[in-house]
Amino acid sequence: MIAKIIPIKSVRKSNYSALIQYLTDPQGKIERISQIKTSNCYSDDVTAALLEIQNTQEMNKRAKSDKTCHLVLSFPEGERLPHADLNAIEERFCNALGFTGHQRISVVHDDTNNLHMHIAINKIHPKNLTIHNPYYDFIKVAKLCEQIEQEYGLTQVNHETVKDQASRVAQEIETRTGVESLLGWIKREVLTEIKHADNWQDLHQVLARHGLAIKERGNGFVLVANNNVAVKASSVDRSLSRANLTQRLGTFVQNEHSTQSSQQNTKHYQPRPLQNRIDTSRLYARYQQEQANSARQRTNQWVMLRQSRDQLIERAKGEAKLKRSLIKGIKAGRLAKKALYATAHQQFKTTIEVIKSDYQKSYQHSKTSHSRMGWLDWLTFEAKNGNAEALGVLRSRRVGQFKGNQVSAKQSNDGFSTDGHFKDSCVESITKIGTVTYKAGSTTIRDDGKRLIVLPDTSREALADILQVAIKKYGNHLAINGTEQFRLEIAQVAVQNQMRITFDNKRLEQYRQQLMKQHRVSRAQSVGGIRSATTTPRRSL
Known part of the structure; x- marks a missing residue:
C-alpha cells in the first residue's frame, strides 16, 4: 500500500470545505464513494x-501554516479490504502522525x-486549539505501511525511509501526466x-x-533546457549542489563558448510521452495541435470579452455624463437636484456591476x-x-499482474484489447490505465480489455449480469480467477x-457439473411432486 500526505504549497489554497466537497462529489458515478466517516465530531x-x-479552525488565529492535513491511503490493484479493516488502518495512521483526538472526515473511493x-x-x-505539524512523517508512514502489509497480507511495496524529494517529485509528475519530465x-x-x-x-x-546550460540562481545552480524549462540542479542529484560542485570543480566558471555553436547533433529535451x-x-x-488551437x-475570446466589457463601460459612462448634464439644466431646488444626482449615480454603479458580473x-x-x-x-x-487507439495507449500503461476477482477468456491475450463491446453502453468513466x-x-461493469473486474461483496444478481x-x-468457455469463495459463487450463479x-479450471468445472446434476435431480423431484399432488386419486367403488 501507499500512504501519502498531499502537500498544499499555498495556505490560500487550503480550503477544508472545498476539499470535502470534492471528496464527497459522486461525479456522476454510482460506485465512486464507498464510505463516508466522521471522527471525533459531535455529529x-x-x-x-x-x-x-x-469553526474549530477559525478559533485558532495564530497559526500561519496550513490547518488541514490531507492523507491518502492507496491499496494495490485488485486488493480490497472490508470497511472495518479500513477504519482500523485509518485510526493507526492518524495516531502514528500525532493526530489522536483530532477531528477528521474520511472518504473511501472505489x-x-x-x-x-x-x-x-x-x-x-478541538480542545487545546493548538496546531500539530508532524515531523519526518515520511519515515513514520513508511514503517507503518510495512507493518500493515505484513499483517493484512498485502502486496509489499518498496517504501522510502529516506526523503529523496527529487526522485519522488519526478516520479509523481511522470506518473500523473504520463509525460517525461526534465528532471x-x-x-x-x-x-x-x-x-x-x-x-x-x-x-x-x-x-x-x-x-542544457547551467546557470547561477540564488545560492545554487539551475539546469536550463533549450525550451527554457529549468530544474534545480541539486534536485537532480545532491552531487550537483553548489557546495559539492565547487568543492569538486573549483570556483564556478561561465561557459566560454556560445551555446549555439555547440547545438549541432545534440540531444534535446522535449516533453513527450514516456516510453511505451x-x-x-x-x-x-x-x-499538441489541439491544445495549441x-x-x-481562448486568447481570442478573452480579447473580445475585454473589448466588449470596455465598450459597455464607456457607453455607461457616457450615459451617466448625459444624465448629469440634463439634471444640471433642470430648474429645480438644491435638494431635488441632489436626489436626482444620487439616483443617476446609483444607476451607473448598478450598470457597471452588471457589466463586470457578465464579463466574469x-x-x-x-x-x-x-x-x-x-x-x-x-x-x-x-x-x-x-478512440480505440487512445484506449490502447492507456491500457499499455498497466504494469504488474491484477490479483483481484476477475472473469476473462480461457487464453488471455498478452496484448491490450480495444474491443468496442462497451460502445453501445453508458460509459461512466475511463481510468488512466484504460479500465x-x-x-x-x-450492473456496473469494469473492463480493462483483458478481463472483467469483480468487486468484493458483489450481489448474485450482479454476478449473473x-x-x-x-x-x-469472450464466449462460453471462461477463466475465473480470484478467491475460492468467489470462484464457487460464480459456479453457483451459473447453475x-x-x-x-x-470453466477452464478442472476442479471448478467439476464443481459446476456436480451442481448441475443436483439441480436437475431437485428439479425432477419438484416436478414429480407437483404432478402427484395434482393427480386425482382413483376412488374405490
Whole structure:
C-alpha cells in the first residue's frame, strides 16, 4: 500500500470545505464513494461535522501554516479490504502522525482499480486549539505501511525511509501526466556524464551536447533546457549542489563558448510521452495541435470579452455624463437636484456591476470550455468518445499482474484489447490505465480489455449480469480467477441461472457439473411432486 500526505504549497489554497466537497462529489458515478466517516465530531452528519471543523479552525488565529492535513491511503490493484479493516488502518495512521483526538472526515473511493481512502484531518486540536505539524512523517508512514502489509497480507511495496524529494517529485509528475519530465530525463540521459566531468568546461560541453546550460540562481545552480524549462540542479542529484560542485570543480566558471555553436547533433529535451510499447507520436502530435488551437481560441475570446466589457463601460459612462448634464439644466431646488444626482449615480454603479458580473461569467465559461488538458486526460477524453487507439495507449500503461476477482477468456491475450463491446453502453468513466466502467442493465461493469473486474461483496444478481457480458465478450468457455469463495459463487450463479458455460479450471468445472446434476435431480423431484399432488386419486367403488 501507499500512504501519502498531499502537500498544499499555498495556505490560500487550503480550503477544508472545498476539499470535502470534492471528496464527497459522486461525479456522476454510482460506485465512486464507498464510505463516508466522521471522527471525533459531535455529529456523524457530514454537513454538521464540516461546520464544526471549520469553526474549530477559525478559533485558532495564530497559526500561519496550513490547518488541514490531507492523507491518502492507496491499496494495490485488485486488493480490497472490508470497511472495518479500513477504519482500523485509518485510526493507526492518524495516531502514528500525532493526530489522536483530532477531528477528521474520511472518504473511501472505489471508482478506480486501486481502492483508496482520503482522510481530511483538522490539524487544530478541538480542545487545546493548538496546531500539530508532524515531523519526518515520511519515515513514520513508511514503517507503518510495512507493518500493515505484513499483517493484512498485502502486496509489499518498496517504501522510502529516506526523503529523496527529487526522485519522488519526478516520479509523481511522470506518473500523473504520463509525460517525461526534465528532471527525470536528466537523471536518465545526462547524470552519468555530468558526474564524470573533471572541470567546468568539460561540464559545460556535456550539458551543451544535451541542449542544457547551467546557470547561477540564488545560492545554487539551475539546469536550463533549450525550451527554457529549468530544474534545480541539486534536485537532480545532491552531487550537483553548489557546495559539492565547487568543492569538486573549483570556483564556478561561465561557459566560454556560445551555446549555439555547440547545438549541432545534440540531444534535446522535449516533453513527450514516456516510453511505451505503442507508438504515440501521431496521437501526441494531434494532442499538441489541439491544445495549441484551444489556447489560441481562448486568447481570442478573452480579447473580445475585454473589448466588449470596455465598450459597455464607456457607453455607461457616457450615459451617466448625459444624465448629469440634463439634471444640471433642470430648474429645480438644491435638494431635488441632489436626489436626482444620487439616483443617476446609483444607476451607473448598478450598470457597471452588471457589466463586470457578465464579463466574469463569460470569462469563466471560456476558461472552462478551453481549459488545457493533460496528456492522459486527453487520452481518456478521446477513449470515452470511442478512440480505440487512445484506449490502447492507456491500457499499455498497466504494469504488474491484477490479483483481484476477475472473469476473462480461457487464453488471455498478452496484448491490450480495444474491443468496442462497451460502445453501445453508458460509459461512466475511463481510468488512466484504460479500465472502462460502463452500465450493463442495472450492473456496473469494469473492463480493462483483458478481463472483467469483480468487486468484493458483489450481489448474485450482479454476478449473473457480469457473466452475461463475459459470454458476449469472450464466449462460453471462461477463466475465473480470484478467491475460492468467489470462484464457487460464480459456479453457483451459473447453475442457478442455467447458463451454458464451462470453466477452464478442472476442479471448478467439476464443481459446476456436480451442481448441475443436483439441480436437475431437485428439479425432477419438484416436478414429480407437483404432478402427484395434482393427480386425482382413483376412488374405490
